[in-house]
Amino acid sequence: MIDALEQAEAAVAACSNLAVWAADERDLVAALDAAHRTEQRLAAVKLTLVRELDGRGTATVQGASSTAVWLRDRLRVGVGAARRLVKLAATFDAAPTGVRDALAAGTVDVEQVRVIADTVQTAHTTAGAQAADKAVGVLVGWAAQFDAALLRKLGTRILDHVAPDVADAAAEAALRAQESRAVRDRHVTVSEQPDGRLRLTGILDTEAAALLRAAIDPLTAPTGPDDTRTPGQRRHDAVADVCRLALRTGELPENGGDPTQIVVTTGYDGLTRQLGSGALDFGQQLTPETVRRLACDAAILPAILGGAGQTLDVGRQRRLITGPLRRALVLRDRGCAFPGCDRPPRWCDAHHIRHWADGGGTSLDNAVLLCGHHHRHIHRGDWSVRLGGDGHPEFVPPVWLDPAQLPRRNQYHRRT
Known part of the structure; x- marks a missing residue:
């Protein structure tokens, strides 16, 4: 084995020194395929060696606490990669003969081996040894066409191909088990930071995840070419908008005897x-x-x-701009009035053009609808808002954006 590997190493070293720029495209593609097959075949050899060394306890004999730690020092890899190598070697050793042969032949890669082994084990547990043997052939065939991620997805319905008589019952049982895990594992943790911010972490079950996506996805699109928020910041602002809408409905339960x-x-x-x-x-x-x-x-x-x-x-x-006054404001502005914004009225705050603390009145001619993002934008002071001669809001951009400071209007809601 050592002689053969040394010969292979020498051949690979010789290939490294070749001038690939001189080869035509077809030869380059063929060489890439050959290099990939060789890499997988070497992976099969490597996994076999790791499994044998682990079984013999070589690491312990040489003073290491585990095979993973020994591999870390011997191969100079991270301990996480070393642990995965030991685990994959065990998986490869326990895999059906057809899977090991496929890796040795270079027709599958190590990630596909992991997926195939897991899927075959599930088929064996659910439908027996005969179905598992059939699954090996089907999955190895699929591996020639699909990568590991898609192979795992296809593998969830492997019983449809190898044991259709139990496939529906098994799929239903798996779905119920998945739902049970989701219900068990669901949680949201709210951790208060020293500066008053909150860190949210958690896992949503399938239904709650769908509800969250449906609620925030329409609100996460950029509001226009000047929207410089990152995707994460847009999702944050969308969650805040959903909370504002929930508070505005008046349907939340009381908190300590007061409305939320x-x-x-x-x-x-x-x-x-x-x-x-x-x-x-x-x-x-x-x-x-x-x-x-x-x-x-x-x-x-x-x-x-x-x-x-x-x-x-x-x-x-x-x-407060509520009741008939807000309805009149909605009829006039039809949504966020900031130029280019398409947020509907239910997502908008009623902004006092002249702040009420400065003596501004609560009336239609001193109010404008703004979504949460543009409400914050206006309060930063770069833009100003006023009512035009026809009683509709117009926005004056800052000098750095438009030296002429020509007023702008939202034309989006005028089209609907």
């Missing part, structure tokens, strides 16, 4: 001078800009205190 709401506490003077920060009811601080933006959102209930701490106002109803 966000409470922001701030000083009245600081709010009017755009200088005061605010505090949420669980203690985290908000910037003055965020406080002012939330204060004009009809889905947010502010709590405003005077200098001596006395309550001046908690959610003044005359400030």
Whole structure:
């Protein structure tokens, strides 16, 4: 074996020194196929050697704590890769003869071997040895056409081909087991960070995953060419939009005897001078800009205190753009009024053009519908909004974007 491997090594070394640029395309493709077959055949030899060394306990004899650790030092690979190699060697050793022969012949690769072995084992457990033997032939044939990922997907219906009499019952049992695992493993963990942000982790079951995708997918598309948010940031903002919509419905259960709401506490003077920060009811601080933006959102209930701490106002109803006034606003704007945005009214906040804390009234001529993203955009101050001569909102871009600062309008909703 050593002589044969040394000869193979010498042949490969000779190939490394050849000028491939001189070969025509057909020869290059043929050489690539041959190199891949050789690589898989060498993989079969390597797995056989690893399995034999592991079985003999060579690693322990040489002072290593495990075969994986020994391979890490011997082959200079990561310990994770070494563990996977030991596991795959065991899988290869236990695989049916047809699978081992296919790898030795270079017709399958090591990842396909892993998939085939797992699938054959499932077929054996479900339908017996005869079905497992048939599955080997079918899967090896498929491996000539499909990569490991697609092979695993096709393998989920292997019983349709090798044991159709039990396939439906087995598929139903597997689906029930999968559903049971999903119900058991479902969870969401909310971890509060020191700066008030939250880290969300978890696993959703199939139904909840479908609901989440259906809710946020329409909201994750870029809002226009100037939308520089990353996909992750767009998904974050979509989840926030869904929460705003849920709060706006009024159908959430009460929390501590009150309707579900966000409470922001701030000083009245600081709010009017755009200088005061605010505090949420669980203690985290908000910037003055965020406080002012939330204060004009009809889905947010502010709590405003005077200098001596006395309550001046908690959610003044005359400030909120609700009822007939919001319906009139929806009829006028038909959705987010920012140029190019297609967000529908239900995803929008009612923004005071002149902030209510600055004396702006709660009326149709001082309001505009904005989605959450563009509401934040407007509060950053680069753009300004006003009503045109026909009573419809128009937006003035910043000088750096348009030196002439020509007003722009949303034409999207006008088309519908």
